[in-house]
Amino acid sequence: MSKKLPPLQILQTFSVVAASNSFTAASKELHLSQSAVSRQIQQLEHYLGKNLFNRSSRKLTLTAHGEALLPQIEKAVASFKNSLESSLANDHQITVRMAPTLARRWFLPQLPELLEVLPELDVNVDTAWFLEPQFALGEVDVVISYGHGHWPGMQVVPLLKESITPVCSPRYPLLKQNLSQEEILRRAVLLHNNREHSDWSLWLEDQQLHQATTYKNQIFDTQDYALTAAECGYGIAMGDLALIKPELESNKLICPFEHTIETGYGYYAIFPTNSVNIPKVKTFINWITAEPVQKKHSAIAPIPKRASQTTWPAPGFLRRAVL
Numbered sequence: 001m002s003k004k005l006p007p008l009q010i011l012q013t014f015s016v017v018a019a020s021n022s023f024t025a026a027s028k029e030l031h032l033s034q035s036a037v038s039r040q041i042q043q044l045e046h047y048l049g050k051n052l053f054n055r056s057s058r059k060l061t062l063t064a065h066g067e068a069l070l071p072q073i074e075k076a077v078a079s080f081k082n083s084l085e086s087s088l089a090n091d092h093q094i095t096v097r098m099a100p101t102l103a104r105r106w107f108l109p110q111l112p113e114l115l116e117v118l119p120e121l122d123v124n125v126d127t128a129w130f131l132e133p134q135f136a137l138g139e140v141d142v143v144i145s146y147g148h149g150h151w152p153g154m155q156v157v158p159l160l161k162e163s164i165t166p167v168c169s170p171r172y173p174l175l176k177q178n179l180s181q182e183e184i185l186r187r188a189v190l191l192h193n194n195r196e197h198s199d200w201s202l203w204l205e206d207q208q209l210h211q212a213t214t215y216k217n218q219i220f221d222t223q224d225y226a227l228t229a230a231e232c233g234y235g236i237a238m239g240d241l242a243l244i245k246p247e248l249e250s251n252k253l254i255c256p257f258e259h260t261i262e263t264g265y266g267y268y269a270i271f272p273t274n275s276v277n278i279p280k281v282k283t284f285i286n287w288i289t290a291e292p293v294q295k296k297h298s299a300i301a302p303i304p305k306r307a308s309q310t311t312w313p314a315p316g317f318l319r320r321a322v323l
Helices: 008-020 023-030 034-048 064-090 100-117 181-187 198-206 223-231 245-249 279-288 291-297
Strands: 053-055 060-062 093-097 122-126 142-147 154-167 189-192 216-219 236-240 261-272
Touching (some): 008 064, 023 034, 060 064, 100 122, 189 198, 198 236, 198 261, 261 279
Parallel strands (some): 093 142
Antiparallel strands (some): 142 261, 154 261
């Protein structure tokens, strides 16, 4: 048997002839001449080294080899057709992966604007941030991730700088007492989204206060839960100013202390370098980095001209997981 595979057209012709048991009927369906159909079947039989049809003056029927081959050919043709249709449909569908907190507090509020500006683009939001993205398999097109901005062989677009500061409800009882900052922290419940208390530890260390383990602490699965608990008046959370601007503007959250830290970390859109000119990716990146979005959410910088050169995930990603 030749190692060269037969053309898809020949496989489709075989499937149609097998369904109609007629070269004439198949030629009409395929818009080919009867001789062209017959020739394609002969080519497939020559390739396989087996007769696929019993030919008689009255009837065309499949041989045992033909009957055995038909389900496989039909499956292959259907699979190709589905893949082609999916590929065409995906031109207007993009999958963006990000952590749940970023999705809820930063990205989802922008969807109405996206729908208005790009009504033809469907965005699938994937929050499986902990999985290594399989770009080549098409399961995700863009990842918006937290880190220092270094990923190997990838195009990296900076979106948000991280600036953290304590936040709580304006109704938080300890604020109504005449207490110093340190005394408030001693009595408060500090809200975290990881067991390492990384954000609070960083902020307290910068303030030359004791480590967070000496305070009363509450850990949540996600940063969003910690911030929501703070809104409810349960304690004081560490907030990223890029993610809580609406809550600060509406006075759902306030910053009880003046000190803010720029951590050097941030959020980045990441995608393969060879995807830069894919229309849906280019359209999405142009939108997410457009001036109105930048002003509203303190986004930074356009697409860089070169790919970064370290590891996945970025080292900064390991400081904490922004869930």
